[in-house]
Amino acid sequence: MASSEFQPLQGMSDIGVPEIWLWQMIEQRARTLFSCYNYEELRTPSLEKLSVFKRSIGDTTDVVQKEMYSFIDRGGRELALRPEGTAGTIRHLAGRGEEGLNARVFYIAPMFRCERPQAGRKRQFHQVGVEATGVPNPLADAECIALQQHLLEEWGLTGSKIQISTRGELSDRQPVADGLRNALQPHLSDLCSDCQRRINENVLRVIDCKNKNCGKIVDQIPSPVDFMSEESRQYLDTVIHTLKKMGIEVELNPKLVRGLDYYVHTVWEITHGALGAQNAIAGGGRYEIALGKKGVPGVGFAMGMERVITSLESCGVTADQFVPSDGIWLISLGEKALIENMKIARKLREKGLRCGMDLEVKSMKAQMRKANKARVKKVIICGEDEMAKGILLVKDMNEGSQEELSLEDVIRDA
Numbered sequence: 001m002a003s004s005e006f007q008p009l010q011g012m013s014d015i016g017v018p019e020i021w022l023w024q025m026i027e028q029r030a031r032t033l034f035s036c037y038n039y040e041e042l043r044t045p046s047l048e049k050l051s052v053f054k055r056s057i058g059d060t061t062d063v064v065q066k067e068m069y070s071f072i073d074r075g076g077r078e079l080a081l082r083p084e085g086t087a088g089t090i091r092h093l094a095g096r097g098e099e100g101l102n103a104r105v106f107y108i109a110p111m112f113r114c115e116r117p118q119a120g121r122k123r124q125f126h127q128v129g130v131e132a133t134g135v136p137n138p139l140a141d142a143e144c145i146a147l148q149q150h151l152l153e154e155w156g157l158t159g160s161k162i163q164i165s166t167r168g169e170l171s172d173r174q175p176v177a178d179g180l181r182n183a184l185q186p187h188l189s190d191l192c193s194d195c196q197r198r199i200n201e202n203v204l205r206v207i208d209c210k211n212k213n214c215g216k217i218v219d220q221i222p223s224p225v226d227f228m229s230e231e232s233r234q235y236l237d238t239v240i241h242t243l244k245k246m247g248i249e250v251e252l253n254p255k256l257v258r259g260l261d262y263y264v265h266t267v268w269e270i271t272h273g274a275l276g277a278q279n280a281i282a283g284g285g286r287y288e289i290a291l292g293k294k295g296v297p298g299v300g301f302a303m304g305m306e307r308v309i310t311s312l313e314s315c316g317v318t319a320d321q322f323v324p325s326d327g328i329w330l331i332s333l334g335e336k337a338l339i340e341n342m343k344i345a346r347k348l349r350e351k352g353l354r355c356g357m358d359l360e361v362k363s364m365k366a367q368m369r370k371a372n373k374a375r376v377k378k379v380i381i382c383g384e385d386e387m388a389k390g391i392l393l394v395k396d397m398n399e400g401s402q403e404e405l406s407l408e409d410v411i412r413d414a
C-alpha cells in the first residue's frame with residue numbers, strides 16, 4: 001500500500017493508464033452520439049452559488065442537506081461544489097433567454113458529493129449527462145430515454161434495466177403528499193427517525209428511504225402514482241407506449257421517486273446487476289426548475305461513469321481493448337542519427353502520427369524496451385549506414401518483418 005502522502009482524498013481517484021483508455025472510449029463515443037441527436041457541449045463551472053443547487057434540487061433532499069461540499073469563501077459568499085449537472089446547466093440556459101428555453105446540451109464532468117465512500121459511491125465522481133429544454137412533451141422524454149439506451153449500446157453494455165415512473169404535475173404534489181401521509185400515519189412509530197421527520201417535511205423521501213423497515217412499510221401502502229390525476233398517468237402511458245413502439249423495454253415501478261425535488265412527470269433510473277447496493281448507473285427525468293418568476297421546463301439524464309465502467313468490465317469490455325496500438329518509435333544508432341531522428345519525428349508528427357524516441361544515445365536493447373512500452377506498431381532504425389543510403393530500416397512490431405523504406409514510404413504506409 002502506497003504511503004498516504006501519494007494518495008488522493010478518500011472517495012476520490014486518480015485516473016490514468018490503463019483505465020483511462022476506457023474513459024476515453026466512453027467520452028469519444030458519447031460525444032459522437034450526442035451530435036447525432038443535435039446536442040451541443042456545455043461546460044459550466046464546478047463551483048456555484050449555494051442557492052443554485054438549493055433552489056433547484058430542493059432544501060429537504062439528502063443531496064442538499066447531507067451531501068454537498070458547501071462553504072463560505074474569503075469574500076463571505078455561500079458557495080458549493082456541484083453535486084450534479086442539471087442545476088448549473090439550467091442556470092446557464094435561463095440566462096440565454098428564449099434560445100435557452102429550446103436548447104439541447106450535454107456535459108461530461110466531475111461532480112462532488114460528501115457521502116460515506118463505499119463500492120460505487122465516490123466523493124468525486126463523473127457524469128455524462130444531457131439536458132433538453134422546451135415545453136413538456138412525452139415524446140421528448142421518450143427520445144431522451146432512447147438516446148440513453150442507444151449510448152449504452154454504443155459502449156457495449158448489456159444487461160441493464162430501465163425502471164420508469166412519474167412524479168406527476170405540480171398540481172399533483174399536494175394530493176400525493178396528503179395521500180401518502182394518511183397511508184403512513186398508522187405506521188408512524190415503526191418508521192426510522194429520519195422518516196418520522198421526513199413525513200412532514202417531504203413525504204416522498206419516505207418512499208425513497210433505504211432503511212429495511214421503512215421499505216417494508218412502503219410496500220404495504222399505495223404508490224404516489226395512485227394519488228395522481230388522470231392527465232399525469234396518461235402522460236406516462238404515452239412515454240411508455242412510444243418507447244415500446246421504438247423497441248425499448250422499460251419496467252414500470254410506481255414507487256420510483258428519485259432523490260431530487262425538481263422532477264415533474266417522467267422519472268427513470270437504469271440499474272445494472274453487476275453493481276452492488278449502489279446499482280444505479282443512471283438517473284433521469286422531466287423537471288421544472290424555478291428561476292426568478294419563470295419555471296424552466298426540461299428533460300435529461302446523467303450516467304455515473306465509474307458505475308458504467310464497473311458494469312462494462314463485467315460484460316468483458318475492458319481498458320486493454322482500447323490501448324492505442326498504432327504509432328512509431330524511432331531508434332537512433334549514434335549521435336548523428338539522434339539529430340536525424342529529431343527531424344524525422346517532426347515530419348511524422350506534422351502528418352498527425354504518434355511517434356516517440358529516446359532523446360539521448362542508448363543501447364539498441366534499451367531503446368527497443370521503450371518501443372515495446374509505448375505499444376507502437378512500427379520501429380524505425382536509423383544509423384550511419386541508413387543515413388548514407390538515404391533509407392530507413394522499418395520493423396513491423398506485430399509481424400516481426402523488416403524492410404528498407406524512404407521517409408515518404410513510411411508516411412504513406414502509416
Ligand code: HAM
Nearest residue numbers: 084086121122125280281282283284285300301302304
Ligand atoms: P442522480 O441519480 O443523482 O441524478 O445521479 C445520476 C447518476 O450519477 C447515478 O445514477 C449514479 O450512477 C451517479 N452517481 C450519483 N452519486 C454518485 C456517487 N456518490 N458516486 C458515484 N456515482 C454517483 C442526477 O444527478 C440528475 N442530475 C440526473 C438528471 C439530469 N435528471 C435530469 N437531468
